[in-house]
Amino acid sequence: MTMLQALRSFPKEVLPASATVDFLHFVVCNKPAVRVRVQQAIGLTKLATWCEQYSFAFQVDDEGYVCVARDIHLANMILSVDRSLEPHESRLGKLLGYPACCCNFVSVIGEANIDTIAAEVATWLFVGRFRLINPSGYLDGKSLICHLPCSAKCLASLRIAEQALSFIQANHDEAIISPWLFWLKTNLD
Numbered sequence: 001m002t003m004l005q006a007l008r009s010f011p012k013e014v015l016p017a018s019a020t021v022d023f024l025h026f027v028v029c030n031k032p033a034v035r036v037r038v039q040q041a042i043g044l045t046k047l048a049t050w051c052e053q054y055s056f057a058f059q060v061d062d063e064g065y066v067c068v069a070r071d072i073h074l075a076n077m078i079l080s081v082d083r084s085l086e087p088h089e090s091r092l093g094k095l096l097g098y099p100a101c102c103c104n105f106v107s108v109i110g111e112a113n114i115d116t117i118a119a120e121v122a123t124w125l126f127v128g129r130f131r132l133i134n135p136s137g138y139l140d141g142k143s144l145i146c147h148l149p150c151s152a153k154c155l156a157s158l159r160i161a162e163q164a165l166s167f168i169q170a171n172h173d174e175a176i177i178s179p180w181l182f183w184l185k186t187n188l189d
């Protein structure tokens with residue numbers, strides 16, 4: 001199965017841990033594109049090779065921001081929106097496949113305050129199934145979503161998280177899936 005092969009050969013060792021969450025969504029959950037900063041040349045080379053192997057579009061700018069997408073137009077558009085000096089949180093988020101409600105939430109507060117938002121979201125109480133949308137494991141590559149949810153009860157985020165979880169469940173014996181295995185034992189009542 002190509003999807004699994006793509007994940008198995010994903011060069012996660014040369015990328016930030018959070019990138020595995022983004023790429024899981026890209027390969028498995030129909031996320032249209034991933035934007036990631038790659039600091040080392042080896043990371044760029046390996047990611048570009050991986051993209052070529054699976055016919056994903058790959059684009060990189062001068063500052064090492066990479067966009068991987070299903071087609072090159074989207075990849076170029078994302079990098080150019082990202083460079084624009086106008087406020088662009090909402091537009092960028094939508095291009096990256098985040099729910100509209102969550103994009104609006106971030107844009108109201110402003111991307112400059114994204115760390116403050118992340119700190120606040122980390123204090124929210126996620127109850128029952130909504131535990132699945134707690135993004136706090138993202139930097140360690142363990143969350144089920146790769147964006148900040150607009151609330152602790154965001155249904156659009158839950159739908160994405162459940163899609164990732166069902167893939168994790170079905171492929172729990174794959175090595176690449178191991179960071180997410182604890183979710184299968186998480187109490188969601």
Ligand SMILES: [Zn+2]
Nearest residue numbers: 101102150154
């Ligand atoms: Zn939302």
